Amino acid sequence: MNGTHLYLLWPLAIVVIMLLVEGLYCIFMTYNLIRLLIGVELLIKAATLMLVTAGYVTGQMALAQALVVTLIVIEVVFIVVATGVVIGFHRHTGSLDVRDTRNLKG
Amino acid sequence: MVSFFILVPFLCVLLLNLPWGNLARRLALWVGLGLTAGQAAVSACALAGWIDLRAIPVSPFFKYDLALDTLSIVLLLCSALVFGVALLLSRPLVSQGEQRFNFVCLLLLMLAGTNAVALVRDVFSLYVFIEAVSIVSFILISFNKDQDAFEGAFKYIVLSSMATVLMVLSISLLVLVAGTTSFDGVRAAVAASRHAGVVLGAIGLFLCGLFIKGGLMPFHGWLPDAYTCALNPVSVCLAGIGTKAVGVYTLIRLAYFVFGIDAAVSQAFLLVGAFSIVAGSLAALNQTDYKRLLAYSSISQVGYIILGLGAGTGLGLAAAAFHFFNHAVFKTLLFVNAGALEQKTGLRDMRKLGGLSARMPLTGFSSLIGALSAAGVPPLSGFWSKLLIIIALIGAGYHGYALVAVLASVLTLAYMLAWQRNIFFGPLAAGLENIEEAGWEISGSALLLAVILIGVGIAFPLYLCKLIW
Amino acid sequence: MQANLVINVIILMALIGAGLWAIMTRSLIRSAIALALTSSVLTMVMFRFNSWLAAVFELSVCAGLISVVFISTISLTEPLSPQEVLKHMRDRLARFAFLPILILVVGFALSLLKVSYNLPLPPAALEQDARNVLWYGRELDLLGQVIILISGVFGVIILFRQMRRRS
Numbered sequence A: 001m002n003g004t005h006l007y008l009l010w011p012l013a014i015v016v017i018m019l020l021v022e023g024l025y026c027i028f029m030t031y032n033l034i035r036l037l038i039g040v041e042l043l044i045k046a047a048t049l050m051l052v053t054a055g056y057v058t059g060q061m062a063l064a065q066a067l068v069v070t071l072i073v074i075e076v077v078f079i080v081v082a083t084g085v086v087i088g089f090h091r092h093t094g095s096l097d098v099r100d101t102r103n104l105k106g
Numbered sequence B: 001m002v003s004f005f006i007l008v009p010f011l012c013v014l015l016l017n018l019p020w021g022n023l024a025r026r027l028a029l030w031v032g033l034g035l036t037a038g039q040a041a042v043s044a045c046a047l048a049g050w051i052d053l054r055a056i057p058v059s060p061f062f063k064y065d066l067a068l069d070t071l072s073i074v075l076l077l078c079s080a081l082v083f084g085v086a087l088l089l090s091r092p093l094v095s096q097g098e099q100r101f102n103f104v105c106l107l108l109l110m111l112a113g114t115n116a117v118a119l120v121r122d123v124f125s126l127y128v129f130i131e132a133v134s135i136v137s138f139i140l141i142s143f144n145k146d147q148d149a150f151e152g153a154f155k156y157i158v159l160s161s162m163a164t165v166l167m168v169l170s171i172s173l174l175v176l177v178a179g180t181t182s183f184d185g186v187r188a189a190v191a192a193s194r195h196a197g198v199v200l201g202a203i204g205l206f207l208c209g210l211f212i213k214g215g216l217m218p219f220h221g222w223l224p225d226a227y228t229c230a231l232n233p234v235s236v237c238l239a240g241i242g243t244k245a246v247g248v249y250t251l252i253r254l255a256y257f258v259f260g261i262d263a264a265v266s267q268a269f270l271l272v273g274a275f276s277i278v279a280g281s282l283a284a285l286n287q288t289d290y291k292r293l294l295a296y297s298s299i300s301q302v303g304y305i306i307l308g309l310g311a312g313t314g315l316g317l318a319a320a321a322f323h324f325f326n327h328a329v330f331k332t333l334l335f336v337n338a339g340a341l342e343q344k345t346g347l348r349d350m351r352k353l354g355g356l357s358a359r360m361p362l363t364g365f366s367s368l369i370g371a372l373s374a375a376g377v378p379p380l381s382g383f384w385s386k387l388l389i390i391i392a393l394i395g396a397g398y399h400g401y402a403l404v405a406v407l408a409s410v411l412t413l414a415y416m417l418a419w420q421r422n423i424f425f426g427p428l429a430a431g432l433e434n435i436e437e438a439g440w441e442i443s444g445s446a447l448l449l450a451v452i453l454i455g456v457g458i459a460f461p462l463y464l465c466k467l468i469w
Numbered sequence C: 001m002q003a004n005l006v007i008n009v010i011i012l013m014a015l016i017g018a019g020l021w022a023i024m025t026r027s028l029i030r031s032a033i034a035l036a037l038t039s040s041v042l043t044m045v046m047f048r049f050n051s052w053l054a055a056v057f058e059l060s061v062c063a064g065l066i067s068v069v070f071i072s073t074i075s076l077t078e079p080l081s082p083q084e085v086l087k088h089m090r091d092r093l094a095r096f097a098f099l100p101i102l103i104l105v106v107g108f109a110l111s112l113l114k115v116s117y118n119l120p121l122p123p124a125a126l127e128q129d130a131r132n133v134l135w136y137g138r139e140l141d142l143l144g145q146v147i148i149l150i151s152g153v154f155g156v157i158i159l160f161r162q163m164r165r166r167s
Helices: A004-029 A033-058 A063-093 B004-016 B024-047 B072-095 B098-119 B123-141 B146-177 B181-194 B198-216 B223-229 B234-259 B261-286 B290-308 B314-345 B359-374 B383-394 B399-423 B438-466 C001-026 C028-048 C050-078 C082-096 C097-114 C131-139 C141-159 C162-166
Strands: none
Touching: A004 A033, A004 B072, A004 B146, A004 C001, A004 C097, A033 A063, A033 B146, A033 C001, A033 C028, A033 C050, A063 B123, A063 C050, A063 C131, A063 C141, B004 B024, B004 B098, B004 C141, B024 B072, B024 B098, B072 B098, B072 B234, B072 B314, B072 B438, B098 B123, B098 B234, B098 C141, B098 C162, B123 B146, B123 B223, B123 C141, B146 B181, B146 B198, B146 B399, B181 B198, B181 C082, B198 B234, B198 B261, B223 B234, B234 B261, B234 B290, B234 B314, B261 B290, B261 B399, B290 B383, B290 B399, B314 B359, B314 B383, B314 B438, B314 C050, B359 B383, B359 B399, B359 B438, B383 B399, B383 B438, C001 C028, C001 C097, C028 C050, C050 C131, C082 C097, C131 C141, C141 C162
């Protein structure tokens, strides 16, 4: 009864890893602060997918859904605060370039 | 009753935000101070054994899945002390009115979050409250809205989000293995299949996430910028309890009580701890900005706590918890003095300061106590906790790491004395003739913390003698 | 059975493709829209797993609210002048062209690994309704969510308020 969906675990884990690679690549290669936040969003989507997969495979779908709902609320507030910081930074320097955040050194 | 630690600050924030008009604005600071003083008193009494918090009856409406043990009480005491000092500092350093009100509300929310981190018994709830403390930290770091503050906050945001993703991936693997996220369920499942790749992967991912949040090397990238550019009461909060509650306390809780210390986890702690101590001390020696020096010093001292955990024994745990308390007190003291210096002189470069102990005697004296405690000089409390960590390491057979800890103490003494000498001793530097002592809030809290350091330092061997005899 | 498999494969490939489009596209607004598309495809994945509560949340909040936040941020920050845009475009392709190849290589390499999961699965949950688990079982998470939402409100007040005064 339990374990009928176990065959889905590895293929979905591969998709999760591919999304993580996409997100990390975006974070390290982009020069734009907003696109950096989009990369962060992709990472969080990958984590959400992994949570849902783990829940489906073990039959704990109710628990996984409860965790995902909380995670989505946290993600929204996080993005709102992060974009607030980006806008604040833009107000000072007029640019959205990551290379301009190298002001503090040492 | 235990849930009151979370509910009371939260309800105070809600009540303060109802439309009372100006009354709430003026009362907010005193409400906050009252709450933190109350929490400090209650947790000190609980630690001394005079009251038993679990035995107080309360209606089932307030019964959540929370539990209290000695380690939690230590965190509750430290957070009450540090937040109380930060609130007191906000009186001179944050402008009156709307700004100070927002600041107090955010600090009370952070207090509620930190208390919750101390009390939860579920891995996902732990993650939720870690995020709550982090999100409030982002807002607090950008509070004064200068460019450097936004830059520091942004770096913290990006690294913190990576830690978030690592923790959530780990939690999903734990759901796969254990079917539940409560501490008991996870402990049972991890103990049952210790060596499976999935379980090791889950433990490794979660620990890496917590290393990032705690600012340990090599994940410390965000820490110096965030500590230096924030407003001073915010630096006090972050350095004293913010990173330590969500990084170090959670490491202690998970490593000892949920995942279990075995050889691999121990080795990871020892390596990360030793690396943080040495690299942090070396970086601190090169700094000219005194706040940045204190930030690197924090990385180094947190490395000591992790090194104590790596010993893997009960003595290691006790030594780490004691150093946790000491670090909260002396680091807060040093940041309070940095705040006094910044407010009165407006300078952050140590090369331009000198000879201030004549003009600012209280600040000079308390900063000397803090610096000596950080360096581990007897009879201050820092000496005892470092000694216990070294004894724990030798007892567990890690002589090499104990030697590293002792040598790094010498480095710590070096940069702390450099701090003290460049700022307070020597001839009075040019342009500083008119500096006067900082206000009663700042010097009062500095003196209180110095008294705690001296008191604990003298009381500790007496307490040990009473235990032995 | 065959149709099921084909639908699953198409949805998962759409998920990765939408993510790829979000990163590689030039304009920021299209990137935000591609992110909304990724969230929608993730919603479809969740529907295939019978987790309708999480799916509806993901669709309305992530594909809706977060896209609005991103698009308003993009419009609040000034666009680059045409010369700067051209300067960025020149090396953009060089930086991002490697990504689709990397994704395909990683996916192919991982699918060759035969990984088997041998640990005993935990027993299936008795409570099947997510709403009951969330409301009765995880009250601390709900308290945490409320604390985070209120701090988010304070964050918006502090960080965004300056906009009106400066402009």
